[in-house]
């Protein structure tokens with residue numbers, strides 16, 4: 137990622153100089169200004185990744201004045217800087233779309249973490265938008281959130297293979313984003329203006345699957361009172377997404393193989409050959425090589441659909457993605473109900489990061505939706521969570537280690553759990569937490585930043 141640009145707006149020259157010095161020492165490009173007019177002028181020249189904005193600015197020094205202007209700037213993260221006694225107004229800023237709040241004088245450690253998280257998210261969105269522009273796509277594309285090495289690799293792969301017509305097989309446990317990845321490939325492909333048709337191969341009864349996929353002619357079977365196009369035909373010119381392909385009945389596999397080989401098929405009861413042009417993306421949470429070995433899946437079909445294989449990892453193996461996913465889902469949820477996004481306080485954040493998520497991203501999303509529904513006052517607290525998860529207040533045990541994780545992932549997960557735990561026990565005092573963990577303060581800060589805690 138490129139060097140991030142930060143704009144600091146505060147009327148106190150000493151504060152601006154100090155913040156700018158510190159931010160430059162952290163490797164950021166910094167621009168400063170004293171009021172909203174200077175901010176507007178700066179944004180005309182600089183494509184800022186982040187704005188640090190004091191709540192009381194000249195000429196009026198009235199926080200309401202700054203709040204009223206806030207929506208002009210929130211197409212990028214804005215961190216509001218507050219003095220004492222401005223808590224209610226600061227919360228109002230969050231409701232109006234500010235990314236986060238920091239009290240002055242700022243704790244440099246906290247500043248470092250808040251900035252890092254905001255910029256990573258903003259740059260991800262920009263990366264996707266520029267990819268979209270390069271591909272000439274006008275409509276929104278599915279957002280693949282995550283900054284873990286695993287998600288970075290997947291995003292890079294998606295960008296490479298999307299414009300080609302190569303077949304793709306997405307494998308991985310349920311709820312890890314297989315469909316979202318497949319949609320992103322379609323959205324970034326030359327077929328994006330065509331249909332994306334999703335077929336849940338395991339959910340359609342075997343006897344219906346053939347007519348669902350191939351369509352049927354009038355009178356082909358009892359109840360077929362008219363000609364009906366199948367999903368293959370509906371996907372013509374676009375992408376056919378075969379979800380849970382591992383569960384497709386064997387008899388159907390033979391027929392699908394023929395379509396993939398020849399690009400044509402007969403509707404049930406029909407005599408006219410239909411020709412289609414579709415890109416096939418398949419997904420499964422089963423191991424297809426195992427199914428091939430046990431005779432449940434045809435080997436020739438396996439090689440036909442395999443193309444490029446993308447493997448998703450369980451969420452517990454990439455806890456670095458949790459903070460970004462939490463912010464993303466809270467934003468989506470807020471957009472859905474026309475409200476500003478909720479913000480978890482730090483104890484609630486730790487709970488989300490520490491918890492195990494056997495249902496993966498899907499479980500995280502539905503948990504956030506229910507917690508958000510009962511939160512009040514713009515903030516999600518541990519008390520809110522405890523209303524739904526009574527054991528939330530208990531000391532969270534270190535993450536148990538799932539069999540099969542790589543050593544690296546286990547070490548990361550364990551580090552995150554131990555660091556979050558130490559920070560919670562020491563009221564977020566990083567010096568004390570570092571001592572308890574036997575780390576230097578600098579060493580702890582590096583880890584906090586790396587994991588986006």
Ligand SMILES: Nc1ncnc2c1ncn2[C@@H]1O[C@H](COP(=O)(O)OP(=O)(O)OP(=O)(O)O)[C@@H](O)[C@H]1O
Nearest residue numbers: 279280281282309310311312313314315316497498
């Ligand atoms: N990286 C991600 N970024 C944004 N949203 C995600 C991501 N991964 C998963 N999701 C969201 O999590 C939910 C589950 O994802 P999805 O349906 O793609 O999983 P799946 O692996 O296809 O699951 P299944 O195998 O059960 O069909 C969806 O709401 C999806 O939007």
